[in-house]
Amino acid sequence: MHDIRAIRENPTAFDAALARRNDAPVSADILALDEARRAKINAAETAQAEQNKASKAVGAAKASGDEAEFERLRTLVAAKKAEVAQMQADAKDLDARLTDMLARIANLPADDVPDGADENDNLEINRWGDLPSFDFPAKEHFEIPAVAASMDFETAGKISGARFVMLKGAVARIHRALAQFMVDTHVDHNGLQEHMTPVLVRDEAMYGTDKLPKFGDDSYQTTNGWWLIPTSEVTLTYSVAGDVLDESSLPRRMTAHTLCFRSEAGSAGRDTAGMLRQHQFEKVEMVSITHPDESDAEQKRMLRCAEDLLERLGVPYRTVVLCTGDMGFGARRTFDIEAWLPGQNSYREISSVSTTGDFQARRMNARFKPADGGKPQFVHTLNGSGLAVGRCLIAVLENGQQADGSVLLPAVLAPYLGGKTTLTVQGDLA
Numbered sequence: 001m002h003d004i005r006a007i008r009e010n011p012t013a014f015d016a017a018l019a020r021r022n023d024a025p026v027s028a029d030i031l032a033l034d035e036a037r038r039a040k041i042n043a044a045e046t047a048q049a050e051q052n053k054a055s056k057a058v059g060a061a062k063a064s065g066d067e068a069e070f071e072r073l074r075t076l077v078a079a080k081k082a083e084v085a086q087m088q089a090d091a092k093d094l095d096a097r098l099t100d101m102l103a104r105i106a107n108l109p110a111d112d113v114p115d116g117a118d119e120n121d122n123l124e125i126n127r128w129g130d131l132p133s134f135d136f137p138a139k140e141h142f143e144i145p146a147v148a149a150s151m152d153f154e155t156a157g158k159i160s161g162a163r164f165v166m167l168k169g170a171v172a173r174i175h176r177a178l179a180q181f182m183v184d185t186h187v188d189h190n191g192l193q194e195h196m197t198p199v200l201v202r203d204e205a206m207y208g209t210d211k212l213p214k215f216g217d218d219s220y221q222t223t224n225g226w227w228l229i230p231t232s233e234v235t236l237t238y239s240v241a242g243d244v245l246d247e248s249s250l251p252r253r254m255t256a257h258t259l260c261f262r263s264e265a266g267s268a269g270r271d272t273a274g275m276l277r278q279h280q281f282e283k284v285e286m287v288s289i290t291h292p293d294e295s296d297a298e299q300k301r302m303l304r305c306a307e308d309l310l311e312r313l314g315v316p317y318r319t320v321v322l323c324t325g326d327m328g329f330g331a332r333r334t335f336d337i338e339a340w341l342p343g344q345n346s347y348r349e350i351s352s353v354s355t356t357g358d359f360q361a362r363r364m365n366a367r368f369k370p371a372d373g374g375k376p377q378f379v380h381t382l383n384g385s386g387l388a389v390g391r392c393l394i395a396v397l398e399n400g401q402q403a404d405g406s407v408l409l410p411a412v413l414a415p416y417l418g419g420k421t422t423l424t425v426q427g428d429l430a
Contacts, residue, residue: 001362002102004034008356012307017108020115020324030101038096044087051080061207077090103207104214107359109324116323116414123323129306131340136403140343141394142274145405146423147171151275161388163264165275168375170429171393174409175282178259178396179389179418182284186386189427190305192286197235200226205238208364210330210356220261228261233383235286241364245289245379247371247425252282252289257282257384276348282389288382291368292358295380299355303385306351313410315339315395319345332357337387339395350391353384397423 007014011027013380020027039266054077114123132138142151150171156164167175186192206212206227211219211234211283220228229235236254245252260283271277290298303319310317322334331354338347361367369378400408405425419430 001099001359002105002108003362004030004102007031008034014108018105018424019107021106022111022325023106026101026105026185028265030098033094033098033101036092037098040087040091040094044084044091046085047084048081051077051084054080057190059428062204064152072221074186078333092167098257100213103363106329107332107356109327109331110355110357113327113333114321114323115325117325117327118252118323121323122320124320125320125335126307126319126380127316128311128318129314129340130331131316132342134342134403138342138345139325139401140274140341141397142219143343144401144407145425146401146407148396150367150427151306154276160279161225161278161285162272163277165278170423170427171397173417173429174396174423175389175393175411176412178193178392179282179284180416181312181413182257182387182389182392183257183310185312186255186284186286186305190253192253195232195236195239195254197229197256197257197419199229199232199235199238199261200361201229201234201238202226204364205234206236207357208241209360210363214329218263219265229258230258230262231283231401232256232285233287236285236363237289237360237381237383240289240379243366244376245366245368247291247368250289250291250368251294253290254287255284257284257389274394276394278390284386284389286353286384289366290380290382292377292380295355295382298380299333299335299353299382302382302386303353306337306353306384306386309392310337310339310350310395312412313392315392315397315399315410317350328352328354330354330356330359332359339391339393341398342401349393350395351385351387353382355382369424 007027007030011031015027017023024184041196054331106225116122141147150168152166154170157167183194187194203212211230236256260281261279262276286302288302290296305318307319317337320336320338322336327334334352334354336349336350339350341348357380360381361378366379367381371374396410397407402408407423409421409423411421417429422430424430
């Protein structure tokens with residue numbers, strides 16, 4: 001949500017920032033609606049004052065016995081009361097329209113975000129790890145002999161349709177081990193507090209985290225109105241909605257491992273093979289609630305937390321900063337981490353780490369109380385994947401594949417797999 005005062009003060013700068021996102025200028029429409037709203041509020045207040053003045057005169061006329069004046073003033077009061085009610089209703093309607101308009105406008109990019117039209121203009125800022133060299137043609141995850149029997153798309157399709165998978169046996173255990181490894185690393189090494197959150201949320205939570213009203217089609221809604229979360233960014237971030245936090249309690253660093261659900265409404269025909277793009281998946285999320293002065297440093301810290309997981313797993317990756325044309329709706333700045341997938345011979349996104357500034361905080365009225373006793377200020381909110389579990393499974397399997405169809409597994413997973421370090425060609429742990 002944008003601050004209407006900032007738009008009033010510098011509409012040209014607001015439109016220029018939107019233009020960097022390739023969005024059309026909107027300040028003129030916003031300010032026209034805002035002016036109409038404020039004019040209606042002022043008119044209602046004037047009419048209210050006239051009603052109050054007439055109400056006092058009614059009593060005086062009654063006391064003086066001037067029946068004609070009493071009736072005239074009583075009629076005037078009734079008319080003013082109706083006029084005030086109508087003006088207040090009009091002002092409320094204009095306010096709702098203005099709020100809806102502001103809610104549909106994307107966040108403004110940070111000054112240091114590179115300009116660009118799409119993913120081709122993203123800027124690589126880091127690369128880690130040597131790409132594996134195979135003396136055989138690299139296979140995609142679902143083609144690896146050790147994996148194929150335990151990654152069951154046919155049964156999942158019979159149960160749920162396309163873009164679902166049923167993991168079985170050792171592959172299911174490796175998937176679970178990855179999630180446990182991620183959460184334990186965040187808690188034990190990165191100082192995040194673990195949460196277990198609901199996966200069903202109300203409209204307010206989706207709205208407060210900028211998923212509504214613009215992106216309702218990208219999520220699933222139950223028949224009784226709950227939304228299935230696209231990630232636990234929604235639940236972790238909205239946990240501070242309406243709160244006034246003590247400055248000393250910041251930053252709040254949280255993590256959760258949850259099921260996530262996305263309709264993939266805009267991805268028809270993309271990544272239909274394998275489990276790269278699913279309607280239901282698991283993710284370990286990171287969320288930080290920070291002081292505005294600390295949010296940029298916190299984003300870099302969160303980025304390192306995510307990169308470190310891949311380094312511990314031995315998965316090569318690259319990090320890019322998204323250009324203005326590729327950033328998500330609520331982000332001011334986003335870093336994507338892309339893991340190397342030998343089966344596709346390409347890097348694919350496995351984590352996005354974004355700062356939203358006060359964009360979400362304004363929508364959900366989340367503030368902090370300065371230690372010096374000043375006026376409460378909006379917090380800054382940040383979110384990041386740490387990591388997408390299914391995509392991490394894909395990366396581990398593809399990078400560890402062997403010529404005989406088995407898979408060598410990262411050593412850091414051994415404690416979660418009973419000390420086993422290999423997925424045999426028969427699909428067992430050894």
